[in-house]
Amino acid sequence: xxAWKRTFVSAFIAQALSILGFSFSLPFLPFFLxxxxxxxxxxxxxxxxxxxxxxxxxxALSAPFWGILADRYGRKVMVxxxxxxxxxxxxxxxxxxxxxxxxxxxxxxxxFTGTMAASVALVASVVPxxxxxxxxxxxxxxxxxxxxxxxxxxxxxxxTFGYRASFRMGALLCFLxxxxxxxxxxxxxxxxxxxxGREEDRFRDIFLLKGFALAIVILFGVRLSNTMINxxxxxxxxxxxxxxDNINSLAGSIMAAAxxxxxxxxxxxGLIGDRFGHHRVLLGCCLGGSLASLGHFWAxxxxxxVMARIxxxxxVAGMLPAANAMIHCIIDHRSLGKAYGLATSLSMLGIALGPxxxxxxxxxxxxxxxxxxxALAQLLLGVLVFVSGRKRVxxxx
Numbered sequence: 001x002x003a004w005k006r007t008f009v010s011a012f013i014a015q016a017l018s019i020l021g022f023s024f025s026l027p028f029l030p031f032f033l034x035x036x037x038x039x040x041x042x043x044x045x046x047x048x049x050x051x052x053x054x055x056x057x058x059x060a061l062s063a064p065f066w067g068i069l070a071d072r073y074g075r076k077v078m079v080x081x082x083x084x085x086x087x088x089x090x091x092x093x094x095x096x097x098x099x100x101x102x103x104x105x106x107x108x109x110x111x112f113t114g115t116m117a118a119s120v121a122l123v124a125s126v127v128p129x130x131x132x133x134x135x136x137x138x139x140x141x142x143x144x145x146x147x148x149x150x151x152x153x154x155x156x157x158x159x160t161f162g163y164r165a166s167f168r169m170g171a172l173l174c175f176l177x178x179x180x181x182x183x184x185x186x187x188x189x190x191x192x193x194x195x196x197g198r199e200e201d202r203f204r205d206i207f208l209l210k211g212f213a214l215a216i217v218i219l220f221g222v223r224l225s226n227t228m229i230n231x232x233x234x235x236x237x238x239x240x241x242x243x244x245d246n247i248n249s250l251a252g253s254i255m256a257a258a259x260x261x262x263x264x265x266x267x268x269x270g271l272i273g274d275r276f277g278h279h280r281v282l283l284g285c286c287l288g289g290s291l292a293s294l295g296h297f298w299a300x301x302x303x304x305x306v307m308a309r310i311x312x313x314x315x316v317a318g319m320l321p322a323a324n325a326m327i328h329c330i331i332d333h334r335s336l337g338k339a340y341g342l343a344t345s346l347s348m349l350g351i352a353l354g355p356x357x358x359x360x361x362x363x364x365x366x367x368x369x370x371x372x373x374x375a376l377a378q379l380l381l382g383v384l385v386f387v388s389g390r391k392r393v394x395x396x397x
Contacts, residue, residue, distance in 0.1 A: 003186050004126040008135055010184030011079070011119050012142050017177035018083055018115040019146025021090060021170035023255075024154035025163060026052075028248055029102075030234050032163045036099050041235050042363045047099055048231040049359020054103050056227070056351030058110030063117060063348060064203065067341015075122035075337060076187045082119075083178030085112030087171045094167035110348075115177070116143060117344040124328045125336050126187060132328040133278065137270015137321035141263040144317055148259030155252025206339050209330050214388050218282060218323040219347030221381040225289070225374040226316055227354030229296065232367045233309075239367060240302055254306050258313035269318030270325070278322035279385065285322075286382030288315030293375035297368050315378075 025032070030048040038047050070078045089109040096102045120139055127135045154166045206212060237251045244250055273281045292315055295308030324340075331339040358370035 003188075004128070007126050007185040007187070008123055008138075010180055011123050012138055014079070014083065014177035014180040014184070015115060015119045015139060015142040016146045017180070018086055018174045019143050020150045021086065021146075021173035021177070023147045023150025024157065024170035024173070025090070025093070025166040028151075028155065028158055028163060028166070028234065028251070030231060031158075031248060033099065035163060036096070036102065038099065041238075041367070045231040045235055045362035045367065046359040049355040049357070049362075051099070051102055051106050052227065052230055052355035052359075053352050054106040055110035055113075056223075056348050056354070058107045059114055060110075060345045060348040060352055062111045063114060063345035064338070064341045066114065066118070067121070067337045067339070067344070070118070070121055070337030070341065071335060072337075074187055075118065075125055076181065076185055078337070079115065079118040079122050079181045079185070080178050082113045082115040082117075083174055083181060085109075086115060086174040087178065089113060090167050090171035090174060094164045094171070114344065115174075117340055119181075120324055121337050121340040122185065122187065124324070124340070125333055129329065130274070133270040133274035133321065133325040134267070135270075136324045136328065137266045137268075137273070137318075140266040140270070140317060140321040140324075144259040144262035144266055144313065146259075148256045148263060150256075151252035151259070152249075152256035153252075155246075155248035155250070158248040159246055203338060203342050206331065206335060206342055211326055211330050212339075212343075214385075215323040215326040216343050216346045217384060218319060218381065219343060220350040221377060221384075222316060222319045222323075223347055223350030224354045224357075225293070225350075225377040225381070227351050228358035228361075228370045228374050228377075229293070231355055231359040232362045232370050233296075235362075236296075236299075236367050237302070237305065240299070240305065250302070254302075254309055257306060258309040260313075261310045262313035262317035265314045265317035266321055270321040273318075273322050273325060278325055281318050281322050282385045283382055285315045285318040286378050286385055289319075290375045290378035290382065293371050293378060296371040297375065 029051055030044040033044050033047055038044050066078055089105055089112065093102065093105045096105060120136060123135055123139055124132065157166045157169060234251045237254065238247050241250065269281050289312060292308055292312035295311060296305065299305040299308055327339055327343055361369045361373060
């Protein structure tokens, strides 16, 4: 196995471990809030939205800074920073005694973590352009694999040992991911020449590159619509099965099934995008995501909800790697840290706005209304992709 493949495999496994660590506990935040004194379902959805949004806000603000440091000091050290920062944050979450303390922990998470953005920048810096769609698709698949295993076993652990044990187990997994990156990855990185300034190195010039703004809008739209439904989803499971004793395990199993579908979809659609064009993949995923969101809105049984969730996972999984591959094609490799930092910063505003909007909408108009808004957002995103992305962006030589 050559150097870039070894780095890719190590980063892939580490990314799966870090997402596994966070998904051990975060999907059950609406239920954990009961322990912190919030008992009404509408209030739980609202405060879960506040908690989930807070990390996206600080991450959006800090991502460009970490991107600059990545180009200056290397991407590997940024991945290690994110992994070990996540370890500390999850340990702190296991000790909180109020909603305010939980919000502070999430704000710190947004500042010091961001494993996906850091790992994507590392992999993109060592992978040949012709393999970008597949490898970045696999990095997204690592997210879905972590989200598949984490909620399932995290739900069992929460039902058996409590939510705080889930946070601590998540911290251990994130730590193991950091160790793997430290010893298992290699980056051919050298300090940039300060005198050899390049126009592409400026954030403004990066943003104005053809295709970059479209990729950011796609990333923003996906993260906005995908996170808008998170505060409501566990509560809808409880609404359909109000007497279930194993509500955490049930909700986690549904999320796991969707994440497994997403893992397969991300890798497959990334490869298809390399061969037939990322624009076609994006358009199909937008339409599929819109229909799947409507399926959530109308679901009246657990089986209907499972089908809708799996279809949504299949659709959304292909969008993020396609957008990341578009960025990889147009950015000089010396500016990948800045480019992904900028893209992450702007798109993470979707994670900052999505859960809060979804939680507020659930509080005011009912638990299912966020799914209707998500369906509309996915449809509008598909229209934008159709109108703005007809010409495939050619990779840099």
